[in-house]
Amino acid sequence: MGDDFDYPNRGVRPRGPVLSALSATFPGIRAVQEQVEPYAAWWRAHNRVAARGAEPLWVALGDSMTLGIGAGAPDRGWVGQLSRRFEERGWHHRLVNLAVNGARVEDLLERQLPALADLTADGPAALVTVVAGSNDVVLRRHRRLLVQRFAELLDRLPDGAVVSNLPNPHREARDVDRMLRERAAAGRVVLVDMRREGPRSWWGRLASDRFHPNDAGMATVVERSVDRARLLGR
Structure with missing residues (x-):
């Protein structure tokens, strides 16, 4: 991917009425929601540069967690923190965050996934999360x-992608967990096990909206989940 890569890290749906009402009522929620536009703009600019690089490529797919919402800066989310850890341990890379x-x-x-395909048209990514x-x-x-959609996602990911499960009690989340464990046992994906290895308590670890991690x-996500997925053995 050359100079023409320009991926907007912005959602295509308007903010819902419930979240809009909560943001208007609670300053902590409003403060975190006000991160969304500048964080998306920051990653868009970062990605333009990273896409032109020549180092091994890490492509991060996801939602607000991967965008870094809740952290004090876009690169202080789990993706930015892990990227620095990789650099400190000698794995020099370029990061494109599609969250x-x-x-x-x-x-x-x-x-x-179409953006991932564009980025890897000339060769596979070294890491997909x-x-x-x-x-x-x-x-x-x-x-x-x-x-159904998660199964399609897994079918379209490259082998060896690192995928987190969902620490949620709903039946659908448990079904996704079982599917991920089967794929991990078959060597198709690397499972980041947030259900079993995630933090037992989020006390002191949440942003002012009491939902996103600070x-x-x-x-904590990096230490307890990604380390245990043996990513840092790269």
């Missing part, structure tokens, strides 16, 4: 298609 705030699995299928599905389990109408919460 979009509010993304559901269908958005990965429709927007992020996926954190998605949390926005699908919120409403029943989205949960109905979650397992810098410390993002660091």
Whole structure:
């Protein structure tokens, strides 16, 4: 991918009325929501430069968690923290972050996977990570298609992609977990096990909206999940 890569890390749906009302009422929620546009713009600019590089490529797919919403800066989310860890341990790379705030699995299928295909037209990425599905389990109408869409997502990912499961009690999240474990056992994906290896408590690790992780919460995700997925053995 050359100089023409320009991927907008912005959602295609307007903010819903419930979230708009909550943002108007609670300053903590409003403060985190105000990160969305500048963080998307930051990654868009970063990605333009990274896409032109020659180092091994890491492509991150996902939603607000991967965009870094809740952290103090776009590059202080789990992706930015892990990228620095890789550099410190000698794995020099370029990172393209395709995450979009509010993304559901269908958005990965429709927007992020085609962008991944464009980025890897001349050769595979060294690393592909996926954190998605949390926005699908919120409403029943989205949960109905979650397992089907997640299966399609896994079918279209390159072998060896690193994929997180969903630490959520809904049946659909448990079905996705079983599917991921089967794919991991077959060597198709590397499972980041947030259900079993995620933090037991998020006390002190949440942003002011009490939903997204803050810098410390993002660091916990890196330490407890990504380290245990043996990513840092690269």
